[in-house]
Amino acid sequence: MNRARIFFGSRAADGQEYHRVSNPYDGSPASEYPHCLAADAHEALRIAQRAKKAAKASLLSQRILWLEDVAKRLETERESVAQNLTKETAKPIAFARVEVDRCIETLRITAATIMTTVGETINTDAMPSGRKAHAFFLREPVGVVAAITPFNFPLNLVAHKLAPALAAGNAVVLKPTPEAPYTAYTLAKFFIESPHAVPDALSVVYGDAEVGSALVTSEIPRVISFTGSVPVGEIIMKNAGIKKVALELGGNAATFVEKSADLQHAAKRCAFGAFANSGQVCISLQRIYVDAAVYDEFATAMAEETGKLKVGSCYDDGVFMSALINETAAIRAEGWIAGAVASGARLISGGKRDGCIVSPAVLADVTDEMAVVCEEVFAPIVSLVKVSGFDEAIEKMNASPYGLQFSLFSNNLALVRRAIDECEAGGVVINDVPTVRYDIQPYGGVKLSGVGREGARFAIEEFTEIKSVVIH
Numbered sequence: 001m002n003r004a005r006i007f008f009g010s011r012a013a014d015g016q017e018y019h020r021v022s023n024p025y026d027g028s029p030a031s032e033y034p035h036c037l038a039a040d041a042h043e044a045l046r047i048a049q050r051a052k053k054a055a056k057a058s059l060l061s062q063r064i065l066w067l068e069d070v071a072k073r074l075e076t077e078r079e080s081v082a083q084n085l086t087k088e089t090a091k092p093i094a095f096a097r098v099e100v101d102r103c104i105e106t107l108r109i110t111a112a113t114i115m116t117t118v119g120e121t122i123n124t125d126a127m128p129s130g131r132k133a134h135a136f137f138l139r140e141p142v143g144v145v146a147a148i149t150p151f152n153f154p155l156n157l158v159a160h161k162l163a164p165a166l167a168a169g170n171a172v173v174l175k176p177t178p179e180a181p182y183t184a185y186t187l188a189k190f191f192i193e194s195p196h197a198v199p200d201a202l203s204v205v206y207g208d209a210e211v212g213s214a215l216v217t218s219e220i221p222r223v224i225s226f227t228g229s230v231p232v233g234e235i236i237m238k239n240a241g242i243k244k245v246a247l248e249l250g251g252n253a254a255t256f257v258e259k260s261a262d263l264q265h266a267a268k269r270c271a272f273g274a275f276a277n278s279g280q281v282c283i284s285l286q287r288i289y290v291d292a293a294v295y296d297e298f299a300t301a302m303a304e305e306t307g308k309l310k311v312g313s314c315y316d317d318g319v320f321m322s323a324l325i326n327e328t329a330a331i332r333a334e335g336w337i338a339g340a341v342a343s344g345a346r347l348i349s350g351g352k353r354d355g356c357i358v359s360p361a362v363l364a365d366v367t368d369e370m371a372v373v374c375e376e377v378f379a380p381i382v383s384l385v386k387v388s389g390f391d392e393a394i395e396k397m398n399a400s401p402y403g404l405q406f407s408l409f410s411n412n413l414a415l416v417r418r419a420i421d422e423c424e425a426g427g428v429v430i431n432d433v434p435t436v437r438y439d440i441q442p443y444g445g446v447k448l449s450g451v452g453r454e455g456a457r458f459a460i461e462e463f464t465e466i467k468s469v470v471i472h
Helices: 038-057 060-076 078-089 093-114 156-167 181-193 209-217 230-239 263-279 292-307 327-342 390-398 413-422 456-462
Strands: 006-008 011-013 018-022 029-034 120-122 134-141 144-148 171-175 202-204 223-227 244-248 253-257 285-291 346-349 361-364 381-387 405-409 427-430 464-471
Touching (some): 006 038, 038 144, 038 171, 038 209, 060 078, 060 181, 078 093, 093 456, 144 209, 156 181, 156 223, 171 209, 223 456, 230 244, 244 456, 253 390, 263 292, 263 381, 263 405, 285 292, 292 346, 292 381, 390 413, 456 464
Parallel strands (some): 144 171, 144 223, 171 202, 223 244, 253 405, 405 427
Antiparallel strands (some): 018 029, 120 134, 134 464, 346 361
16 A cells, blocks of 8 residues: 655654545545644754755755656656556546646746746836935745645645745645645655755645644744635634735636527536536536526536536546545535525436435526535536626626636627626636636635635745845
8 A cells, every 4th residue: 555654854754653545436445644743743844944044045956957857757657646646536547647747747837937036126216215226126935835735636736836835945844635645745755855856845744633733823934825625724814823825715616608609619618617526626617607598508518518428437547527535525515416406406417426426417597595606516516597698697706705717608709808807706717617727827816715826936926035135
């Protein structure tokens, strides 16, 4: 069985107790990870505190070579990493391979971006109160970063924190998800074993609330970078103290299918966006607002496209969707569906549970007060809501407490421009689903969807401080 280890800086350590992770699809043993305590988190933080000076002093060329070396190692071990990811999370193997490829891209994008992360000169004599001087600002690493990552993309979302934080010259303490510890451990191991690594710049500890609280409340980290749920994000904001906090907290992504849209294209893409990774994506398409003029036609097309999706073993190359992360999540999804149907919605495709698998569910005639549109379901469920046109759709989309990504399917340029202006979200996608994310773009939300942005350039800004310099 794959066994994750603690990293106290560059030193690997075993635990006294271990927790076992089982594959959600068939219950087979996947991995195990050491039980950590708050004391382990504090020890990792102390090591990071000592290592931050060497991390800051390291040459940029070394850090670039470091990222490139890890990317090459991932390329070499692509299949084994993908297989282990699938074992831990039941992500279909084809999508696990895609995640490894995206992780490689994230590392290389970050290596390229850090080359052009520069300051600026300032004209101090631009105002009458100023005088001529050599003035500029530069970006410096914050020192120590605490990174906490989720299960749904347990490799690439780790890379989105480690790569920019380490590239910027910081030391990092990582606490990965308990659902996929070996996947994160493998990536961390590649970083630590690289000949270009800064010694002790990366530590890894495991656990839930106790370890997370120790990282968040400590005075050592200057940035807490967290991806996860809103309730945990709120706890972090309340307990972090005076430090930078970057939160990616998910949402209930929405799209509007306008009457001028290519309905077949929209239905095909909506089926993908709603059900990829079993709907366990922060930007999974959850709400589809459809113009009344084309509602019935689109609903039929959506049900047909959803019915084409292959559901089954996560190890099968042809499978699109497999199990949710655990049976609790599947039972909760079953409850979401039952509640909506009891309130008057129609189930027009899927929605049956078998263990941890819930077949992709399309609900029609959903109304505003139903929980499946008000809250984040994080499951393979999508809701169709009939609207009279763009104005009603945008009002309902923006009524959500979340604002991560929205989209619009339309060939009406005037409405496209309005959607870009009026959508209250961190991202807007035109003629595709809000589930689209390119790892080079700024990514993050407004309202309850979070604070700050990911993506190499933007994460580097989160993990650095501006220092202003004046020379007279």
